[in-house]
Amino acid sequence: MKILVIEDNIELLQDIKHFMEAQGNICEVAHDYKSAFMKVVIFPYDILIVDITLPDGSGLDIIKEVKQKNIDAGIIIISAKNAIGDKIQGFEIGADDYLTKPFYLAELNARIKAIYRRKVYKGSNEINFNEIKIKPDNYEVFINDKPINLTKKEFSIIHFFVVNKNRLLTKEAIAEHLWGDHIEMTDSFNFIYPHLANLRKKIAKFGGKDYIKSIYNVGYKFGE
Known part of the structure; x- marks a missing residue:
């Protein structure tokens, strides 16, 4: 599985990257809106992990761009915000899941696998x-x-x-x-x-x- 993590907290970004790579995935990272935007429009990914609040833009705008370009990737929003409005907006523009910080990396991994199974294996494990x-x-x-x-x-x-x-x-x-x-x-x-x-x-x-x-x-x- 190929994953892109979009997150401005460098420590969390590296923690997710190392954990996902230990699970056998290819995991790339972007710490701001500009670098994330360049990656999602050029390279294919199976899963995007997107923080809403970035230093130079909004993760929600990246999701909108992904959907407008019909890029086929599962999307999980991770955010320190637990506001119902952000969750609703995230789902309305095309996110598959929403996880509030702080969270366990094992739970993030389980949600990634669930999205991938739905998209690729139609819910099956094989x-x-x-x-x-x-x-x-x-x-x-x-x-x-x-x-x-x-x-x-x-x-x-x-x-x-x-x-x-x-x-x-x-x-x-x-x-x-x-x-x-x-x-x-x-x-x-x-x-x-x-x-x-x-x-x-x-x-x-x-x-x-x-x-x-x-x-x-x-x-x-x-x-x-």
């Missing part, structure tokens, strides 16, 4: 594609009901492909999904190939088909 079954909460993948041992990157790739089946995924999109902000430090996407090769071998070993189709000079498409 996703299925033919002989492939993925249980994201446990980072497990099964081929023909047999568990296969994948690295973190291999799991992220197969999960990304299955969730986006039948869609063209550029090499840039795959790399950015796997490495987040760090992808800006590289000038090549060749590091994707060994991960893909190992993933294909492991799937084939358990009798799975190769649904990963290369699109020359562009990227990949996963599907029948």
Whole structure:
């Protein structure tokens, strides 16, 4: 899962980032309106965690922009304000959940997972594609009901492909999904190939088909 945390309290921002990364997510951060706005309109995210009060703007305006641009991301508002008016406005403009500070990071994580399940898995705890079954909460993948041992990157790739089946995924999109902000430090996407090769071998070993189709000079498409 790829998460963007928009929060001006640097200590809380880092606490959330470290906790979410420990859960196996890619977690990027923005501490003000300007940097948050640039990220949400350029990069894709599964979940946005948005503070209302930012030093140079309102988190509610970021949510409005996300909805106007039809960006498909789950949204959780975090705020020190417990005012019913803010909650109502947040939900009316498209937020999925509202959490009042202070809160436990475990509760935030549980709410993120619940939103992701509703959006991607239609409320289920797993996703299925033919002989492939993925249980994201446990980072497990099964081929023909047999568990296969994948690295973190291999799991992220197969999960990304299955969730986006039948869609063209550029090499840039795959790399950015796997490495987040760090992808800006590289000038090549060749590091994707060994991960893909190992993933294909492991799937084939358990009798799975190769649904990963290369699109020359562009990227990949996963599907029948």
